[in-house]
Amino acid sequence: MGKQYNTGYIFGITLVATLGGLLFGYDTAVISGAEKSIEAYLTKPLGLSAFVHGATVSSALIGCIIGGAMSGLLSNRLGRKNSLLVAAILFFISALGSGFPEVLFFTEGEPSIGLLWMFNFYRIIGGIGVGLASAVCPMYIGEIAPSDIRGRLVSFNQFAIIFGMLVVYFVNWGIAKGQTIEWIDAAGWRYMFASEAIPAGLFGLLIFFVPETPRYLALANKEEKALDVLTKIFGSKENANKILKEIKETVVEKTKSDIFAYGKIVIIIGILLSVFQQFVGINVALYYAPRIFESMGAAKDASMMQTIIMGLVNVIFTVLAILTVDKWGRKPLLITGSIGMAVGMFAISILAFNNIIGISTLVFIIIYTASFMMSWGPICWVLIAEIFPNKIRGQAVAIAVAAQWMANYLISSTYPPMMTYSSGMTYGIYGLMAVLSAIFVWKMVPETKGKSLEEMEKLWK
Numbered sequence: 001m002g003k004q005y006n007t008g009y010i011f012g013i014t015l016v017a018t019l020g021g022l023l024f025g026y027d028t029a030v031i032s033g034a035e036k037s038i039e040a041y042l043t044k045p046l047g048l049s050a051f052v053h054g055a056t057v058s059s060a061l062i063g064c065i066i067g068g069a070m071s072g073l074l075s076n077r078l079g080r081k082n083s084l085l086v087a088a089i090l091f092f093i094s095a096l097g098s099g100f101p102e103v104l105f106f107t108e109g110e111p112s113i114g115l116l117w118m119f120n121f122y123r124i125i126g127g128i129g130v131g132l133a134s135a136v137c138p139m140y141i142g143e144i145a146p147s148d149i150r151g152r153l154v155s156f157n158q159f160a161i162i163f164g165m166l167v168v169y170f171v172n173w174g175i176a177k178g179q180t181i182e183w184i185d186a187a188g189w190r191y192m193f194a195s196e197a198i199p200a201g202l203f204g205l206l207i208f209f210v211p212e213t214p215r216y217l218a219l220a221n222k223e224e225k226a227l228d229v230l231t232k233i234f235g236s237k238e239n240a241n242k243i244l245k246e247i248k249e250t251v252v253e254k255t256k257s258d259i260f261a262y263g264k265i266v267i268i269i270g271i272l273l274s275v276f277q278q279f280v281g282i283n284v285a286l287y288y289a290p291r292i293f294e295s296m297g298a299a300k301d302a303s304m305m306q307t308i309i310m311g312l313v314n315v316i317f318t319v320l321a322i323l324t325v326d327k328w329g330r331k332p333l334l335i336t337g338s339i340g341m342a343v344g345m346f347a348i349s350i351l352a353f354n355n356i357i358g359i360s361t362l363v364f365i366i367i368y369t370a371s372f373m374m375s376w377g378p379i380c381w382v383l384i385a386e387i388f389p390n391k392i393r394g395q396a397v398a399i400a401v402a403a404q405w406m407a408n409y410l411i412s413s414t415y416p417p418m419m420t421y422s423s424g425m426t427y428g429i430y431g432l433m434a435v436l437s438a439i440f441v442w443k444m445v446p447e448t449k450g451k452s453l454e455e456m457e458k459l460w461k
Contacts, residue, residue: 005146005234013210014153017140018160019203020084020133023091025164026196027126031057033172037189042119045111052116058412059120063127064134064405071135072398079220080140081212087132088204092197094126099194109186126196135401139393142385143213144233147452151325154385158378159318164199166311171195173308215390215453218247246454250390259395262460269444270384270396274404276437277380280341281430282372283408284415285310285365313366317373329449330379331441337375338438344368345431353424376437386448389457 031038035057043053067087074083101119102108138154145153175191176184214233217226223244230240259267325333344367351361388396418426446459 004236004239006232009232010145010149010153013144014141014156016203016206016210017084017137017144018156019199019206020087020137021157021160022164022167023087023196023199023203024130024133024137025161025166026168026199027060027091027094027130027164029165029168030172030192030196031060031123033168033176034189034192037185038119040185041189042111042116046113046116048116054413054416056116056120056123058409060123060127060130061405061409061412063124063129064131065127065402065409066124067128067131067133068135068401068405069131069398070128071132071401072395074132075136075139075216075398076219076394079212080136080143080216081207081210083132083136084140085204085207087129087136088200088207090125090129090132091200092204094122094129095194095196095200097122098126099190099192131401131405134404135397138381138385139397140213142382142453143215143393146233147455148450149326150386151330151379151382151449152322154382155318155322155325155378158373158381159315159322162311162314162318162373162377166308166315168192168195169308169311214244215247215393218244219390223248243452246452247390250454250457259392259399261392262389262457265444266388266460267396267399270387270400271403272440273380273383273445274400275407276433276440277376278404278407278411279430279433280338280372280376280437281345281411281415281427281433282369282377283412284430285369285372310366310369313370314373314377317370318378321374321378324374325379325382326449329447330383331445331447333375333379334441334445335438337371337379338434338441340371340375341368342431342434342438344371345427345434349424349427349431352427383445383448386451386453387446387456387459389460390453 038056039053043056067090071083074086078086097103098119101115101122105118106112106115137157141154141157142150172192175188175195179188211229211232212225214226214229217223217229226247227237227240227244230243231237234240234243321333344364347364348361348368351357351364384397384400415426418429448456448459451459
């Protein structure tokens with residue numbers, strides 16, 4: 001059919017949808033700047049253990065699992081667009097609630113167990129927004145995008161996540177800069193959380209200006225509306241009709257919405273893509289970056305600086321993935337990334353066993369994260385958005401994303417005890433997972449470059 005589509009229109013819609021990704025990154029990383037203040041303001045005065053503090057810091061992940069699991073039901077009942085609106089509202093409530101958890105029920109400056117529960121409640125609300133956005137944003141973009149630029153557009157979502165993290169590192173640094181520790185512990189952390197209300201409000205407003213996806217409209221028997229959106233995307237009624245016909249065939253064919261209507265293998269591949277994306281240990285590198293650099297002998301200020309350097313490396317290599325995913329394909333990028341991550345992690349493991357700490361460790365951490373950002377970071381989301389047939393996409397994406405957040409929680413919570421036992425062994429396990437991820441992609445994952453979402457069905461027949 002050639003490149004007959006309205007690039008400006010598609011790009012505008014994608015930009016709005018990726019704000020969900022930016023908020024996903026913002027919400028998961030905002031805690032990094034506020035974590036010590038939460039300890040000083042809430043958990044320490046109440047005499048609570050490090051375990052309770054750890055649970056408070058990671059409580060948003062519980063919301064992420066719930067949001068991911070609910071995403072299928074919501075995106076099928078309310079539609080993709082309205083699900084994004086729900087996520088925006090949750091981000092907004094969580095931003096203001098986490099910043100000012102005393103509102104309505106408690107007195108400021110008087111920590112209590114009730115207040116701790118309230119803070120965790122608002123963080124979990126934000127987590128549900130993250131879980132929902134992490135499933136629905138790539139799905140929305142995947143269902144809007146023409147096949148030959150779909151990889152690039154869905155990869156923008158990963159870029160937005162990483163960019164959101166980078167933005168919040170600078171916001172936190174800007175709020176804390178030149179202030180006393182006492183001020184940050186009393187008020188600064190509040191502004192860090194509340195700052196998220198600005199992008200969340202913007203996201204909520206802009207969603208009103210984007211259309212529902214044509215695939216969802218066809219599923220909901222709103223063919224006229226689907227045709228309208230397709231005409232805007234593809235620029236002509238003729239092209240739109242042709243694509244709508246293909247969509248309708250795949251929607252009608254499987255009227256029973258059985259999750260295993262296309263066999264179990266497609267669901268297993270979706271889950272394993274998600275699990276491997278976490279089991280290679282990336283979130284350990286992201287969440288614990290300042291702590292890792294400190295343990296390697298960097299001073300506090302230097303460790304924050306190294307975290308920002310890592311953030312910039314992440315952005316550069318995610319851009320590399322965006323530029324190459326539709327040219328080189330999904331599989332070559334994933335396998336190359338797995339090999340790079342394995343090299344990085346095994347090298348860090350050997351250095352840790354020999355107690356060698358220094359610039360070499362930083363170099364291998366950068367090799368590892370760069371390899372992830374040009375491969376598994378964005379491409380996993382691309383595949384999750386595109387491998388599932390139309391009829392089961394909502395439910396299947398929800399299962400894959402919930403599995404991803406569970407794997408994330410498992411890896412993040414086991415990291416500190418594993419490190420206490422043996423840091424060399426810990427990094428060695430992540431290296432082994434990178435090797436297994438390469439074998440899995442080589443053996444099981446189909447290449448989806450340039451295929452329409454309707455052509456995917458033929459893969460699983």
